[in-house]
Amino acid sequence: MSIADKSTAKPRKLGLKERYAHLTRGLGWETTYQPMSKVFPFTDYEGIKIHDWDKWQDPFRLTMDSYWKFQAEKERKLYAVIDSFAQNNGHLNITDARYVNAIKLFLTGVSPLEYSAHRGYAHVGRHFVGAGPRIACQMQAIDELRHAQTQIHTISHYNKFFDGLHDARHMHDHVWYLSVPKSFFEDACSAGPFEFLTAISFSFEYVLTSLLFVPFMSGAAYNGDMATVTFGFSAQSDEARHMTLGLEIIKFMLEQDEGNVPIVQRWIDKWFWRGYRLLTIVAMMMDYMLPKRVMSWAEAWEIYFEQGGGALFEDLSRYGIRMPKYHEVASKEKGRLSHEVWATFYNYTQATAFHTWIPEKDELDWLSAKYPETFDQLYRPRFEYWKEQSDQGKRFYNNVLPQLCVTCQIPMIFTEPDDPKTICFRSTLYKGERYHFCSDGCKDIFLYEPEKYIQSWLPVHQIYQGNCGGATVPEVLNWYHMSLGNDNMDYQGSPDETLWNEWTADRHKSAI
Amino acid sequence: MTLEIKTTSLKPRRHTFANVARRLGADKPASRYDEAMFDLQATDIFHYRPTWEPQYELFDARRTAIKMADFYALRDPRQYYYGTYTIARSRMMESTEKNFSFVEKRSQMASIDPAWAQKIQDYLIPLRHFEWGANMNNSQITDVGFGTAITQATMYATMDRLGIAQLISRVGLMMDGGSGESLNEAKLAWLNGPMWQPMRHMVEDSLVVPDWFELFVAQNLVFDAMVYPLVYSEFDSVGQAHGAAPLSMLCDFMADWFDETSRWVNAVISTAAKESEENRVLLSGWYKSWAERAVAAVTPIAKHVLEDEGEAAVERARLTLENRAKVLSLTV
Numbered sequence: 001m002s003i004a005d006k007s008t009a010k011p012r013k014l015g016l017k018e019r020y021a022h023l024t025r026g027l028g029w030e031t032t033y034q035p036m037s038k039v040f041p042f043t044d045y046e047g048i049k050i051h052d053w054d055k056w057q058d059p060f061r062l063t064m065d066s067y068w069k070f071q072a073e074k075e076r077k078l079y080a081v082i083d084s085f086a087q088n089n090g091h092l093n094i095t096d097a098r099y100v101n102a103i104k105l106f107l108t109g110v111s112p113l114e115y116s117a118h119r120g121y122a123h124v125g126r127h128f129v130g131a132g133p134r135i136a137c138q139m140q141a142i143d144e145l146r147h148a149q150t151q152i153h154t155i156s157h158y159n160k161f162f163d164g165l166h167d168a169r170h171m172h173d174h175v176w177y178l179s180v181p182k183s184f185f186e187d188a189c190s191a192g193p194f195e196f197l198t199a200i201s202f203s204f205e206y207v208l209t210s211l212l213f214v215p216f217m218s219g220a221a222y223n224g225d226m227a228t229v230t231f232g233f234s235a236q237s238d239e240a241r242h243m244t245l246g247l248e249i250i251k252f253m254l255e256q257d258e259g260n261v262p263i264v265q266r267w268i269d270k271w272f273w274r275g276y277r278l279l280t281i282v283a284m285m286m287d288y289m290l291p292k293r294v295m296s297w298a299e300a301w302e303i304y305f306e307q308g309g310g311a312l313f314e315d316l317s318r319y320g321i322r323m324p325k326y327h328e329v330a331s332k333e334k335g336r337l338s339h340e341v342w343a344t345f346y347n348y349t350q351a352t353a354f355h356t357w358i359p360e361k362d363e364l365d366w367l368s369a370k371y372p373e374t375f376d377q378l379y380r381p382r383f384e385y386w387k388e389q390s391d392q393g394k395r396f397y398n399n400v401l402p403q404l405c406v407t408c409q410i411p412m413i414f415t416e417p418d419d420p421k422t423i424c425f426r427s428t429l430y431k432g433e434r435y436h437f438c439s440d441g442c443k444d445i446f447l448y449e450p451e452k453y454i455q456s457w458l459p460v461h462q463i464y465q466g467n468c469g470g471a472t473v474p475e476v477l478n479w480y481h482m483s484l485g486n487d488n489m490d491y492q493g494s495p496d497e498t499l500w501n502e503w504t505a506d507r508h509k510s511a512i
Numbered sequence: 513m514t515l516e517i518k519t520t521s522l523k524p525r526r527h528t529f530a531n532v533a534r535r536l537g538a539d540k541p542a543s544r545y546d547e548a549m550f551d552l553q554a555t556d557i558f559h560y561r562p563t564w565e566p567q568y569e570l571f572d573a574r575r576t577a578i579k580m581a582d583f584y585a586l587r588d589p590r591q592y593y594y595g596t597y598t599i600a601r602s603r604m605m606e607s608t609e610k611n612f613s614f615v616e617k618r619s620q621m622a623s624i625d626p627a628w629a630q631k632i633q634d635y636l637i638p639l640r641h642f643e644w645g646a647n648m649n650n651s652q653i654t655d656v657g658f659g660t661a662i663t664q665a666t667m668y669a670t671m672d673r674l675g676i677a678q679l680i681s682r683v684g685l686m687m688d689g690g691s692g693e694s695l696n697e698a699k700l701a702w703l704n705g706p707m708w709q710p711m712r713h714m715v716e717d718s719l720v721v722p723d724w725f726e727l728f729v730a731q732n733l734v735f736d737a738m739v740y741p742l743v744y745s746e747f748d749s750v751g752q753a754h755g756a757a758p759l760s761m762l763c764d765f766m767a768d769w770f771d772e773t774s775r776w777v778n779a780v781i782s783t784a785a786k787e788s789e790e791n792r793v794l795l796s797g798w799y800k801s802w803a804e805r806a807v808a809a810v811t812p813i814a815k816h817v818l819e820d821e822g823e824a825a826v827e828r829a830r831l832t833l834e835n836r837a838k839v840l841s842l843t844v
Binding site for chain 1: 520522524525526527528529530531544547548551552553554555556557558559560561562563564570571593594595598599601602603605606608609640641643644647648651652654655656660663664667668670671674675677678679681682685689690691692695699702703712713716717719720
């Protein structure tokens with residue numbers, strides 16, 4: 001029968017869903033000249049069983065014509081704001097120059113992760129067997145590239161006026177504390193495609209994004225950073241798509257085969273804990289780095305994980321999935337996490353590309369009010385002591401390099417789940433070497449895949465082995481591309497502070 | 513006459529990021545393309561080998577035999593970053609949408625000679641699977657390629673090929689009254705039709721090519737240079753005599769896209785070829801072996817569509833490709 005005959009026969013029109021299926025998964029085929037196992041070599045080795053890729057429910061039905069149209073519209077608006085921000089010196093409208101340190105953390109710690117996500121999704125977008133999930137991953141791959149690039153363009157203006165932003169990629173790959181986010185994402189990208197999606201789409205995007213992306217963007221909104229918050233709004237609909245993909249992939253794996261349940265559960269346990277440890281920088285940012293605070297870390301954890309995450313895992317329990325292991329430890333830590341971390345960075349600011357400081361009195365009061373059970377008892381006296389020392393010209397810097405956890409690569413600063421006054425140490429012997437961990441969560445992750453984690457490039461070990469430019473602080477900082485006395489040290493006396501005071505001197509005068 | 517609005521001007525402490533300044537040789541204002549492209553990918557200090565290819569690092573220059581002193585030399589002359597890319601495509605889509613509604617409103621596809629309409633079904637609609645292969649190949653290069661200069665451009669190409677596959681499908685849906693039958697028929701032709709088997713064989717062989725630069729040459733230079741000029745200009749111009757002018761409107765996107773994209777493909781290949789004699793020899797070898805396959809793959813299709821004129825049309829496309837390869841300094 002010819003096509004000409006058919007067009008006169010008035011056939012039934014396709015519904016939207018069928019039409020979309022034709023435009024996406026209908027494009028794929030079973031290869032015969034090359035075996036499917038060679039075309040798609042990575043879908044079996046993790047042990048996940050997929051019986052029918054067609055059961056995949058497309059989480060969002062977006063064809064390329066609409067994608068180009070919507071995204072171009074968003075880009076036009078975003079770049080109009082970025083241009084106007086630069087033209088009008090929008091950085092003068094932020095609450096205080098200390099805020100920019102949150103931006104520094106974001107550009108050096110988070111933006112490179114967006115880029116890694118882009119490449120990771122390109123990998124899965126090529127290697128999943130089903131065309132439906134592949135297209136969803138490809139769209140996320142290009143979205144993540146968008147986020148990396150728009151963040152760079154947004155923050156480009158800040159780089160012109162503030163320190164610590166000038167070499168983000170280099171710093172991400174070399175600087176000690178940035179090995180935490182770097183190793184997190186490389187852990188995911190070096191895993192198989194299903195674990196990657198569980199790690200990033202589900203644990204990171206779906207479960208934890210409200211605790212990572214949202215606090216930075218809300219912080220920007222609260223602190224007068226119009227450029228960054230506009231980026232945040234612009235990325236919101238992308239993030240919503242990514243979250244739906246995260247939920248869909250989990251349900252898809254769980255529904256395809258019962259044997260997948262324990263594998264997925266183990267990944268959820270691992271990536272919850274990996275993700276939670278990564279969030280320590282957000283905890284400190286929320287409680288210490290925003291001149292105008294949005295909410296405390298403890299409040300955010302309660303709302304977004306204990307309540308929001310609780311409801312999600314309740315929903316997943318029908319598949320046999322339970323709450324991630326050690327979630328209760330995270331809740332026990334919520335009253336101390338940010339304080340332990342800020343104190344650590346305060347100790348080591350001679351080697352960070354952002355400034356730290358002792359909070360002002362009203363800020364200490366805010367912390368006392370938000371953390372009534374821990375702050376005054378455990379942390380405030382220490383900050384007040386450091387303040388006293390600093391006022392006497394004896395600003396404390398710690399010159400002993402800390403021991404790192406082999407898994408999360410954070411210094412061993414966390415305390416026992418039931419005792420906030422004792423540092424938590426765990427260790428194990430593997431092939432005659434002893435490995436150290438900050439927590440049971442990190443130790444479990446190591447024990448399951450020791451061959452992976454013994455490869456970890458631990459910054460402190462590397463410095464001591466002489467692989468980081470030399471044996472002195474200036475040599476290492478030089479290797480980090482950190483500009484001594486500009487990027488690092490206390491905010492007080494920094495070029496950032498001096499210039500900010502000059503720029504805003506008129507404002508102070510007119511206020512008087 | 514100009515008006516001057518007074519603004520506060522602050523002296524910037526630096527003009528661009530340090531990595532960009534190092535590449536430009538000085539701290540001077542940089543383009544958005546440069547800031548969003550240079551050094552985005554990690555090049556060293558990797559924590560774990562990929563469990564899926566433990567012989568390599570996550571990003572590893574050794575995944576291709578092509579050697580570059582700096583993979584960031586593979587710049588995109590279009591200077592696309594995400595913003596300029598999506599805006600360019602949405603503009604192209606805007607006029608494409610106008611063309612689709614123009615043709616649809618006047619039911620112009622019905623005025624194509626029935627015999628030629630059948631040929632369109634035969635040669636055009638199965639190409640959606642060819643495009644899907646191109647999508648996979650560019651996604652592969654984005655996955656394992658080295659340096660953001662090349663991998664961001666292949667990311668855009670990945671999405672372009674999905675978009676084109678969907679445009680071809682929409683032509684099919686317009687021709688079959690929205691039933692999807694044309695798409696089902698095209699898939700059967702792609703899978704079993706004798707005319708399509710050399711093409712499908714070639715595409716499937718490309719899906720397992722391990723060297724990403726070879727894949728780039730095969731797909732983005734050779735396959736496309738044999739398919740696009742034949743389908744969107746040779747077949748298209750013969751179709752005019754059979755009332756197929758409306759199809760030209762629907763396929764305008766593809767013709768424009770090919771011209772635009774060829775500039776980028778040329779720049780990438782000539783830069784790599786000029787880097788060293790070893791590169792040039794490798795690229796020439798890949799070009800030759802895939803060009804033979806591609807000529808054989810399009811010949812049965814051209815013969816079906818153009819009958820006696822088919823071989824001559826293939827030869828014209830082959831010659832154009834050969835001249836292009838020569839200009840790119842490949843040995844043909």
